[in-house]
Amino acid sequence: MAEHPAYPVGLRLTGRRVVVLGGGQVAQRRLPALIAAGADIHLVSPEATPSVEAMADTGEITWTRRPYAEGDLAEAWYALIATGDQEANSRASAEAERHRVWCVRSDDADRATAWTPATGHSEGVTIAVLTTDAKGRDPRHTAAIRDAVVEGLRDGTLVAPHHRTRTPGVALVGGGPGDPDLITVRGRRLLAEADVVVADRLGPRDLLAELPPHVEVIDAAKIPYGRYMAQEAINNALIEHARQGRSVVRLKGGDPYVFGRGMEELQALAEAGIPCTVVPGISSSISVPGAAGIPVTHRGVAHEFTVVSGHVAPDDERSLVDWPSLAKLTGTLVILMGVDKIGKIAETLVAHGKPADTPVALVQEGTTAAQRRVDATLATVADTVRTEDVRPPAVIIIGDVVNVGPHPSK
Numbered sequence: 001m002a003e004h005p006a007y008p009v010g011l012r013l014t015g016r017r018v019v020v021l022g023g024g025q026v027a028q029r030r031l032p033a034l035i036a037a038g039a040d041i042h043l044v045s046p047e048a049t050p051s052v053e054a055m056a057d058t059g060e061i062t063w064t065r066r067p068y069a070e071g072d073l074a075e076a077w078y079a080l081i082a083t084g085d086q087e088a089n090s091r092a093s094a095e096a097e098r099h100r101v102w103c104v105r106s107d108d109a110d111r112a113t114a115w116t117p118a119t120g121h122s123e124g125v126t127i128a129v130l131t132t133d134a135k136g137r138d139p140r141h142t143a144a145i146r147d148a149v150v151e152g153l154r155d156g157t158l159v160a161p162h163h164r165t166r167t168p169g170v171a172l173v174g175g176g177p178g179d180p181d182l183i184t185v186r187g188r189r190l191l192a193e194a195d196v197v198v199a200d201r202l203g204p205r206d207l208l209a210e211l212p213p214h215v216e217v218i219d220a221a222k223i224p225y226g227r228y229m230a231q232e233a234i235n236n237a238l239i240e241h242a243r244q245g246r247s248v249v250r251l252k253g254g255d256p257y258v259f260g261r262g263m264e265e266l267q268a269l270a271e272a273g274i275p276c277t278v279v280p281g282i283s284s285s286i287s288v289p290g291a292a293g294i295p296v297t298h299r300g301v302a303h304e305f306t307v308v309s310g311h312v313a314p315d316d317e318r319s320l321v322d323w324p325s326l327a328k329l330t331g332t333l334v335i336l337m338g339v340d341k342i343g344k345i346a347e348t349l350v351a352h353g354k355p356a357d358t359p360v361a362l363v364q365e366g367t368t369a370a371q372r373r374v375d376a377t378l379a380t381v382a383d384t385v386r387t388e389d390v391r392p393p394a395v396i397i398i399g400d401v402v403n404v405g406p407h408p409s410k
């Protein structure tokens with residue numbers, strides 16, 4: 001049996017009876033994919049791991065609590081034989097053979113009639129890797145090949161262009177805070193497929209250098225906007241390029257919907273009838289404090305965190321922020337775009353009751369090679385920003401969470 005290569009095939013198991021013998025680690029690893037395939041799964045086993053038991057409790061599988069008995073495989077389309085008892089496994093695989101049920105065996109691949117490939121998924125495609133024969137079986141090697149292919153497709157180093165399902169129109173991609181590793185897998189893939197990338201100053205700029213030469217990279221800050229507002233000019237550029245049938249990625253810092261004007265762009269595209277996908281990103285409001293060793297919540301210290309824009313001062317009539325109420329909160333305040341106005345902000349918070357010695361940290365260019373953290377209190381932060389020359393982009397964190405972790409400079 002093992003002299004010929006296995007014949008690869010995809011089993012469509014929806015609603016079909018699959019019997020699993022043994023509820024241990026092997027079953028625990030294999031069951032999720034069988035459940036995802038919609039199989040009608042019957043587990044026969046006196047015991048099961050807590051995770052397998054949970055699958056039975058939620059009705060994802062049916063569990064009969066006893067050892068394997070002759071006849072269990074009679075109605076099955078497919079069987080997974082993985083009990084700890086080799087003799088029972090042999091009897092079960094003999095029964096599978098008699099009933100012509102394809103079966104995998106955890107203890108003896110040579111005696112199995114089917115092998116489980118190392119599998120992975122990447123946007124609508126399943127990658128399955130099998131060794132050619134049982135003697136040469138090296139599960140780590142097949143898993144490594146699977147990982148290399150899946151990883152390559154995800155991060156765009158392996159490019160397999162879509163011919164039928166290429167994402168049309170514009171993708172608003174949240175690029176994360178700056179470290180190129182902190183973009184989502186989907187964002188990275190869309191970037192690898194783009195014809196045009198319209199990028200902001202913030203976000204993973206390093207990724208732009210990796211794009212192939214035919215990709216047009218447009219700096220959003222440099223789009224000429226004549227009689228338009230800058231945002232309108234960006235919207236128009238997205239629409240124009242998409243209308244030319246090009247795949248456009250609008251690469252934004254952090255998450256598109258956190259002070260990112262993502263919805264304005266989506267609305268403009270919708271009005272122009274251009275399909276638009278939105279890919280969430282890791283917002284700087286959580287990740288930048290984290291990168292500097294500051295958790296935005298901590299048990300017993302902060303049960304809430306509030307993310308606020310500090311781009312207009314508290315006494316500015318355009319401000320929509322209720323600073324007096326924020327001064328009364330006991331949790332963490334995270335302020336974006338607040339470096340210029342932090343003096344006024346700190347003054348207002350103290351005037352409305354926040355203790356002047358409340359800790360403050362400013363994290364500049366978080367997650368990049370230039371990351372810098374500067375600590376102060378509400379009383380000293382205005383001076384500290386001046387003397388330390390803190391510049392945007394920076395995230396400002398106000399609250400006791402600033403001091404819970406080991407300070408990076410100590």
Ligand SMILES: C[S@@+](CC[C@H](N)C(=O)[O-])C[C@H]1O[C@@H](n2cnc3c(N)ncnc32)[C@H](O)[C@@H]1O
Binds near residue numbers: 202
């Ligand atoms: C227009 S907002 C965009 C926020 C973004 N959409 C997000 O979710 O992170 C820009 C502000 O985000 C913050 N910011 C973004 N990236 C940052 C980084 N790497 N380090 C520090 N602050 C950052 C700064 O406060 C900056 O002024």
